[in-house]
Amino acid sequence: MTNENALINFQINPKRVDKIKADIIEIGFGNGEYTVYLSKKFKDKKILGIEISGESANKLSKKIKKENIKNVLYIKLPAIIAFELFLEDNSVEAIFINFPDPWPKKRHQERRITTAEHLFLFAKKLKKEGFIQLKTDHSDFLDFSIQEAEKLKCFEIFLIENPKESTQTKYEKKWLEQGKKIFTVRFIKKSEPNELTSTSIPKIKKVNYMPKLKINEFLDFSELEGKTFKIEPNLVAKFFRAFQRKNEEWLIETLLVEDNYTHYFFTYLKKLPNDSFVLSVSNFSEVIKTEGVVKFIKWLSNIKEKNKEENKNYL
Numbered sequence: 001m002t003n004e005n006a007l008i009n010f011q012i013n014p015k016r017v018d019k020i021k022a023d024i025i026e027i028g029f030g031n032g033e034y035t036v037y038l039s040k041k042f043k044d045k046k047i048l049g050i051e052i053s054g055e056s057a058n059k060l061s062k063k064i065k066k067e068n069i070k071n072v073l074y075i076k077l078p079a080i081i082a083f084e085l086f087l088e089d090n091s092v093e094a095i096f097i098n099f100p101d102p103w104p105k106k107r108h109q110e111r112r113i114t115t116a117e118h119l120f121l122f123a124k125k126l127k128k129e130g131f132i133q134l135k136t137d138h139s140d141f142l143d144f145s146i147q148e149a150e151k152l153k154c155f156e157i158f159l160i161e162n163p164k165e166s167t168q169t170k171y172e173k174k175w176l177e178q179g180k181k182i183f184t185v186r187f188i189k190k191s192e193p194n195e196l197t198s199t200s201i202p203k204i205k206k207v208n209y210m211p212k213l214k215i216n217e218f219l220d221f222s223e224l225e226g227k228t229f230k231i232e233p234n235l236v237a238k239f240f241r242a243f244q245r246k247n248e249e250w251l252i253e254t255l256l257v258e259d260n261y262t263h264y265f266f267t268y269l270k271k272l273p274n275d276s277f278v279l280s281v282s283n284f285s286e287v288i289k290t291e292g293v294v295k296f297i298k299w300l301s302n303i304k305e306k307n308k309e310e311n312k313n314y315l
């Protein structure tokens, strides 16, 4: 699926890969029991789990190790970002989504994983005859998902009554114990999806290098702690703890909001033998290589000059 360097305990480091090849994807795998089930059912397929929760990622990692599973990798990113930036069009055979948050309040509907915009992105990545399988206990969410899928005019839609599966996820067990009915729906891709007139999916641009900039003066990270800067209208940096790692290496915890996506990483400063410094993103941060990260490092390399001139771009 990807080279060894890009992996830490089966987790793909987005900084070290440009594209991910996967036949079957599970979005929001929670405890990972369904991912393990998929790996056994489809032994010859490459399975990719996508999760935002670090705790879930650790649970899956332990299961993969314990059961010596060879065909599963996972990535810790919001599904939309992983699909948008790392998957090729027309490459995926199946996408499983089990019991996603139904976001029942009307004002939260655009957060649902099955908006037409999100389904459009998933449909683009599916091969023809590939499918999305969605399980939910929430009938409003099911109806919403079907209506959104119909807008794209590319799917054949099937409701599956009581699918026979030999595993149940944590949430499936929970809802069954409460006597709830479970709905399973399959959206099978028959053609390319209709283009949507507007989309709020972040337009993040990937680049294929990580910025490393030489600066001549020391940059005292401790002076940045707790500060927020608006670099551009859609690029905001916020700094947290700063510390010295070794004698001549410094780190600062950084949140960078690029469009709707939040990067979290350590910015790194190292003294060079010739008394200059190099500024970059720390090697052990799992950050996506994007235009925003490049702009951030360039901006930070100039911050002293900028502050001398303006001293007013604090938020």
Ligand SMILES: C[S@@+](CC[C@H](N)C(=O)[O-])C[C@H]1O[C@@H](n2cnc3c(N)ncnc32)[C@H](O)[C@@H]1O
Pocket (backbone or CB within 6 Å): 027, 028, 029, 030, 031, 050, 051, 052, 053, 056, 077, 078, 079, 080, 097, 098, 099, 100, 101, 169, 170, 171, 172
């Ligand atoms: C209600 S739980 C269901 C977990 C599991 N599928 C199950 O059936 O037990 C929803 C899961 O989706 C994950 N999640 C939420 N938003 C996500 C996103 N944008 N991308 C990937 N995973 C997400 C959450 O961290 C959580 O583990």
